[in-house]
Amino acid sequence: MAQTKRKRRTKHRGNAMGVVEARGRTGRKLTDQERKAASGKGAGKRSPREDRFNKPPTWRGAINRSLIAVVFFVALLVLIFKQPAAQVLSLAAVLLVLYVPLSYYTDLWLYRRRLAKAEKARAKAGKEA
Numbered sequence: 434m435a436q437t438k439r440k441r442r443t444k445h446r447g448n449a450m451g452v453v454e455a456r457g458r459t460g461r462k463l464t465d466q467e468r469k470a471a472s473g474k475g476a477g478k479r480s481p482r483e484d485r486f487n488k489p490p491t492w493r494g495a496i497n498r499s500l501i502a503v504v505f506f507v508a509l510l511v512l513i514f515k516q517p518a519a520q521v522l523s524l525a526a527v528l529l530v531l532y533v534p535l536s537y538y539t540d541l542w543l544y545r546r547r548l549a550k551a552e553k554a555r556a557k558a559g560k561e562a
Contacts, residue, residue: 486547490540492533499532 463471479487507525510516 486544490537490544492537495533495537495540498536499529502532503529 503525506528507521510521510524511518
């Protein structure tokens with residue numbers, strides 16, 4: 434037979450400005466160990482920025498970054514320095530061809546350097562333990 438009594442669900446209601454405020458924690462108090470794990474101090478939790486830097490570089494990321502730089506450069510030349518658009522677009526193509534590999538290999542170098550530094554820190558921590 435189906436259960437007739439369902440657990441009551443709390444609703445998120447907005448305030449007068451339309452902002453929905455989440456209720457605070459209403460259950461039992463956290464233990465010291467749980468509190469440390471939640472704050473990231475004891476669990477080895479990494480920030481999103483750190484996760485992003487620990488990923489190997491991609492050509493797609495290099496292309497996107499180069500496109501942004503070239504668009505900015507083209508806008509600067511056309512709008513501020515009043516250069517002819519045809520001339521600037523040909524220069525933009527050349528810059529894109531140069532920027533993409535430069536961006537990728539710079540990222541690769543930084544990534545490898547970061548890995549070597551992390552490996553050195555792990556080796557040092559392993560010797561001390």
